[in-house]
Amino acid sequence: MTSITVELNERSYPIHITSGSLGQFNKFLPKHNQQLCIITNPTVAQYYLQPLLDSLTEFSVTVFEMPDGEQYKSLSIYSDVMDHLIAAGLNRDCAIVALGGGVVGDMAGFVAATFQRGVDFYQIPTTLLAQVDSSVGGKTAVNHSQGKNLIGAFYQPKAVLIDAQCLQTLTERDYLSGLAEVIKYGIIYDAEFFSWLEHHTAELKMRDANTLMSAIQRSCEIKALIVADDEREQGVRALLNLGHTFGHAIEAASHYGEWTHGEAVAAGTIIASKLAEVTQQLSVSEFRRLFNLFSALGLPTQSPDMPWSEWRDYMQRDKKVKDGKLHFILPTGIGSAAVFKDIDEQTIAAVITECC
Numbered sequence: 001m002t003s004i005t006v007e008l009n010e011r012s013y014p015i016h017i018t019s020g021s022l023g024q025f026n027k028f029l030p031k032h033n034q035q036l037c038i039i040t041n042p043t044v045a046q047y048y049l050q051p052l053l054d055s056l057t058e059f060s061v062t063v064f065e066m067p068d069g070e071q072y073k074s075l076s077i078y079s080d081v082m083d084h085l086i087a088a089g090l091n092r093d094c095a096i097v098a099l100g101g102g103v104v105g106d107m108a109g110f111v112a113a114t115f116q117r118g119v120d121f122y123q124i125p126t127t128l129l130a131q132v133d134s135s136v137g138g139k140t141a142v143n144h145s146q147g148k149n150l151i152g153a154f155y156q157p158k159a160v161l162i163d164a165q166c167l168q169t170l171t172e173r174d175y176l177s178g179l180a181e182v183i184k185y186g187i188i189y190d191a192e193f194f195s196w197l198e199h200h201t202a203e204l205k206m207r208d209a210n211t212l213m214s215a216i217q218r219s220c221e222i223k224a225l226i227v228a229d230d231e232r233e234q235g236v237r238a239l240l241n242l243g244h245t246f247g248h249a250i251e252a253a254s255h256y257g258e259w260t261h262g263e264a265v266a267a268g269t270i271i272a273s274k275l276a277e278v279t280q281q282l283s284v285s286e287f288r289r290l291f292n293l294f295s296a297l298g299l300p301t302q303s304p305d306m307p308w309s310e311w312r313d314y315m316q317r318d319k320k321v322k323d324g325k326l327h328f329i330l331p332t333g334i335g336s337a338a339v340f341k342d343i344d345e346q347t348i349a350a351v352i353t354e355c356c
């Protein structure tokens, strides 16, 4: 087991990275959290709920299974969870445990942030995306019909408990989607890690256990450093949104279903990187390396074709708009990135056309 600390003073917490230890996660839960509510979904529950429950015999446990899918990260399901917690008689000393991917984690976190004005929260992420990104850093939210993650809170977990073996049951699409976020850390922060990923594409594709442990560890180390530096996204944390402005437009245009989050981020990162190449932040050969890595890992590199006006409308609705201006995160080399606000529309439109 490897442990990493997210350093946030009195709210600091550990990320424990293991392989095959899900059934021993009880030892990380303090005894004062006698009442637990596990929030999960049927897809995850069929594999991992019973082993977790078997290890929690000394706790009083209730389970809420939300339906599986991004569309259920909603206020309506949030309200159902609250009804469940109140009916089960949970008090302020209870803890909410998220067992699932980013959808379950975001919902459970928002529930924990708001039930009885905030109760303890533990993340047991079971997708690669959740293990390397969404379970760390305290962003919690549900969606609104007008946009993704519009209702939420920053609320840090007490611990993140990762069992990398859970990744073996993911569908190919969901697994590859998580790799897009792993590559992101190499691009924005760590050239050496990027190069390591380039040399381990075969092992990553076959979900080799040791390679996965290393990739998860380095990703979590980088995320922990960035969150410790800028918990509320006033500065450097924005870099974690590389490819997301374009990616969210792709997700919204496809009505959140056709493209997974990671696929949209991959295609969005290619647009951001092309824009960086055209504006001379990135060399032609660096762009090629980025493109080749996404391609080698079977991630989409081409965005869906839609008119510029549609792209602009979707991007304007994204949370990254400030003072009416679109902000873009662009790589400024392999291993670094920065925020750009004054790119002219013609250039963006031309790059998007090239990437569709």
Ligand code: NAD
Pocket: 041, 043, 044, 047, 068, 069, 070, 073, 100, 101, 102, 103, 104, 106, 126, 127, 128, 129, 130, 133, 134, 135, 136, 137, 138, 139, 140, 148, 149, 166, 167, 168, 169, 170, 171, 174, 177, 261, 262
């Ligand atoms: P997801 O939670 O929908 O999971 C993808 C699919 O995998 C689902 O069908 C799920 O049931 C299934 N699944 C989960 N674990 C499994 C396992 N071990 N074996 C088999 N199937 C499994 O999607 P995701 O990609 O994990 O998360 C996407 C969500 O995360 C989005 O809502 C996005 O907004 C959010 N997100 C949040 C943050 C954050 O910082 N809070 C960061 C990135 C993304």
Ligand code: GLY
Pocket: 133, 134, 136, 137, 139, 233, 237, 240, 241
């Ligand atoms: N996934 C982006 C963030 O945590 O800030």
